[in-house]
Amino acid sequence: MISAGIDCGAKTTKVVLMKDGRIMGKVKVLTGFDQKKSILEAWDLALQSAKVSADEVNRTSGTGSGKNVVTFALARTLDLVNDIKAMAKGASFYFPRARTVADVGAEEGRAAKLDDRGNAADFAVNEKCAAGAGAFIEAMARALETPLEEMGLLSLQSDKEIPMNAQCAIFAESEVVGLIHRMTEKKDISKAIHDAMASRIVSMIRRIGVNEEVVLLGGVARNPGFIEAVQRQLGIPNLLIPEEPEFGMAVGAAVVAAEGS
Amino acid sequence: MLANYGYQDGSGEYFITIDTEKCDGCGECVKLCPAGVFEVKEEDPHDPMREGPVAVVAQDKRRKLKYECNPCKPSTNAPALPCVKACKAGAISHSW
Amino acid sequence: MSEQKSPEFWRWTESNWVNPQIDWKKAKYITVGVDVGSVSTQAVVMADGEIFAYGNRRTGSDSPNSARKGLSFALEKTDMPETRIDYSIGTGYGRVNVPMADRTLTEIACHARGANFIYGPQVRTVLDVGGQDMKAIQCDDKGRVTNFLMNDKCAAGTGRGMEVFADLLGVPIVEVGERSYKVTQEPPAVSNTCVVYAKSEATGLLRKGWTTEEVLAAYCRAMAERIYSLVERLGVTPEFAITGGMAKNRGVIGRLMSLMGLEPAKTTWDTQIAGGVGAALFAHALCQKGKGREKKPA
Numbered sequence: 001m002i003s004a005g006i007d008c009g010a011k012t013t014k015v016v017l018m019k020d021g022r023i024m025g026k027v028k029v030l031t032g033f034d035q036k037k038s039i040l041e042a043w044d045l046a047l048q049s050a051k052v053s054a055d056e057v058n059r060t061s062g063t064g065s066g067k068n069v070v071t072f073a074l075a076r077t078l079d080l081v082n083d084i085k086a087m088a089k090g091a092s093f094y095f096p097r098a099r100t101v102a103d104v105g106a107e108e109g110r111a112a113k114l115d116d117r118g119n120a121a122d123f124a125v126n127e128k129c130a131a132g133a134g135a136f137i138e139a140m141a142r143a144l145e146t147p148l149e150e151m152g153l154l155s156l157q158s159d160k161e162i163p164m165n166a167q168c169a170i171f172a173e174s175e176v177v178g179l180i181h182r183m184t185e186k187k188d189i190s191k192a193i194h195d196a197m198a199s200r201i202v203s204m205i206r207r208i209g210v211n212e213e214v215v216l217l218g219g220v221a222r223n224p225g226f227i228e229a230v231q232r233q234l235g236i237p238n239l240l241i242p243e244e245p246e247f248g249m250a251v252g253a254a255v256v257a258a259e260g261s
Numbered sequence: 262m263l264a265n266y267g268y269q270d271g272s273g274e275y276f277i278t279i280d281t282e283k284c285d286g287c288g289e290c291v292k293l294c295p296a297g298v299f300e301v302k303e304e305d306p307h308d309p310m311r312e313g314p315v316a317v318v319a320q321d322k323r324r325k326l327k328y329e330c331n332p333c334k335p336s337t338n339a340p341a342l343p344c345v346k347a348c349k350a351g352a353i354s355h356s357w
Numbered sequence: 358m359s360e361q362k363s364p365e366f367w368r369w370t371e372s373n374w375v376n377p378q379i380d381w382k383k384a385k386y387i388t389v390g391v392d393v394g395s396v397s398t399q400a401v402v403m404a405d406g407e408i409f410a411y412g413n414r415r416t417g418s419d420s421p422n423s424a425r426k427g428l429s430f431a432l433e434k435t436d437m438p439e440t441r442i443d444y445s446i447g448t449g450y451g452r453v454n455v456p457m458a459d460r461t462l463t464e465i466a467c468h469a470r471g472a473n474f475i476y477g478p479q480v481r482t483v484l485d486v487g488g489q490d491m492k493a494i495q496c497d498d499k500g501r502v503t504n505f506l507m508n509d510k511c512a513a514g515t516g517r518g519m520e521v522f523a524d525l526l527g528v529p530i531v532e533v534g535e536r537s538y539k540v541t542q543e544p545p546a547v548s549n550t551c552v553v554y555a556k557s558e559a560t561g562l563l564r565k566g567w568t569t570e571e572v573l574a575a576y577c578r579a580m581a582e583r584i585y586s587l588v589e590r591l592g593v594t595p596e597f598a599i600t601g602g603m604a605k606n607r608g609v610i611g612r613l614m615s616l617m618g619l620e621p622a623k624t625t626w627d628t629q630i631a632g633g634v635g636a637a638l639f640a641h642a643l644c645q646k647g648k649g650r651e652k653k654p655a
Contacts, residue, residue: 122335122336122337123336124331124336125272126272127271127272128270128271128272129270129271129272131270132272163321165321165324166324167324167325167328168270168324199328200328203327203328203329203331203332204328204331206331206332207331207332207334207335207336208335208336209335
């Protein structure tokens with residue numbers, strides 16, 4: 001039984017193919033302005049990489065902000081899975097004992113408390129505001145004139161605590177420029193940015209309650225500076241993060257498809 | 262005066278209202294808020310003609326109210342808010 | 358400001374003015390209000406509660422000096438020395454950086470009092486949209502605040518949010534109003550409140566073939582709706598007055614007024630000086646109550 005999970009997100013579209021509980025293929029493409037095109041591209045690439053034809057895929061699920069476009073793009077019957085459920089199933093696929101999960105994507109952050117069957121018992125979201133999602137760090141990387149991939153490592157070089165007054169990506173940009181003018185070192189500014197970002201995610205996680213083992217998913221979970229800041233603020237030594245955490249929801253969607261709910 | 266501290270952004274509206282006609286600056290809210298959201302000022306900064314102390318939402322908390330208040334507002338089984346309970350005059354209310 | 362490309366889309370006119378009908382030497386109390394905002398600074402000089410002189414200029418990056426420069430700019434065309442000033446009040450975002458201030462007051466208190474002066478005692482609701490914040494204030498006939506709310510957390514609806522779009526679309530701020538009305542049909546508002554997400558949405562619209570003017574109109578409508586929801590939350594009692602830099606943006610204010618369905622109060626004074634006027638009036642009231650500064654020895 002082959003199942004597919006498609007997560008059409010704000011920044012990237014991910015497709016995961018699973019067979020009998022094992023991941024056979026994982027592909028990610030930039031969503032850009034044409035969601036339908038990126039869904040089709042990711043779908044074809046995933047089938048190719050797993051050496052599977054579209055007809056061999058028994059069940060498919062779509063999730064993410066572009067989930068409605070998935071049905072239209074693929075013209076096949078599929079289940080639409082809400083983001084929280086996809087996140088929860090993805091987290092328990094990788095870490096069956098975990099009871100708390102947070103997923104920080106490009107434009108939205110979510111957190112959920114899980115029961116022992118991998119279902120979300122409670123959840124909270126940070127939505128419609130760039131300050132609570134990956135878009136914040138992206139905007140700050142531009143203000144600091146530093147490539148996004150280097151922001152995390154840069155912040156780890158600092159041990160200063162500079163609180164940010166701004167809670168908005170637009171105002172934070174001006175605040176960063178001000179800090180640069182006052183000769184604050186880039187690594188210290190980067191740490192301030194990660195600390196501020198982490199505090200908003202940690203606050204969201206606290207709403208649903210922290211249960212020891214916390215899973216972190218989403219593209220922002222690749223950022224070592226963010227991981228360190230969240231661990232420090234939660235007082236947890238090690239967050240549980242799968243390799244390629246941005247595929248968390250797509251994996252969850254594939255699991256849901258396989259479960260045939 | 263109804264002093265509404267907080268903000269509105271893409272995700273919603275988050276205002277704490279302090280009714281300064283009811284507030285006598287007793288400071289119970291300051292003691293009981295786990296996030297240190299409140300402060301008592303000797304004079305109302307928005308009304309120089311008013312005499313006596315008054316509670317305000319601290320300047321450095323106003324832009325983060327949603328995040329600061331999140332721990333007291335769990336998504337399920339939310340108990341009464343400590344600040345609202347603490348105020349005998351009923352001067353404090355939350356918009357969310 | 359982070360992006361200062363040439364041409365400078367954010368630029369507006371600085372100005373100062375002196376009242377030819379007032380002889381400062383005959384005044385009992387000379388009071389000053391300095392409103393240091395994130396984008397602009399106004400210094401207002403009053404003689405016995407009447408406006409004698411004022412100046413309005415960009416705050417710039419050097420806040421501590423902007424108050425001093427603001428006051429010199431206001432007094433530039435007069436022969437009054439600063440030592441003649443009996444009491445000064447600082448207000449606005451940068452009020453901690455008004456070195457000559459005897460005390461500070463919030464923009465809320467000062468805007469209400471200032472609007473009462475420049476629009477008249479029939480004003481009951483004041484909306485101020487500045488560079489980095491929005492405030493809605495209800496006041497009584499003496500300009501005393503009865504209800505207020507303020508948002509300085511989120512850029513949506515503020516001058517800064519407008520600057521980001523003006524920059525994206527390559528339209529100078531002073532042309533936004535006029536150009537936003539150059540559309541054959543009023544488009545729906547941009548759906549994202551968040552300026553960062555609205556920018557991506559706008560880029561998408563341009564790619565789909567929308568004209569600059571159409572995107573501008575959609576954004577002005579979104580800003581108007583956003584400001585409207587803040588004002589509605591407070592409640593509007595006529596007369597309704599608008600102060601702050603955004604009052605000069607017809608693209609946003611015109612659409613806001615159609616949403617509100619009423620005419621705003623009018624004034625011949627520069628709406629940006631409301632905060633400074635209020636501060637100077639409070640200073641005057643304090644002098645009259647004998648709470649002014651101790652007179653310096655001759």
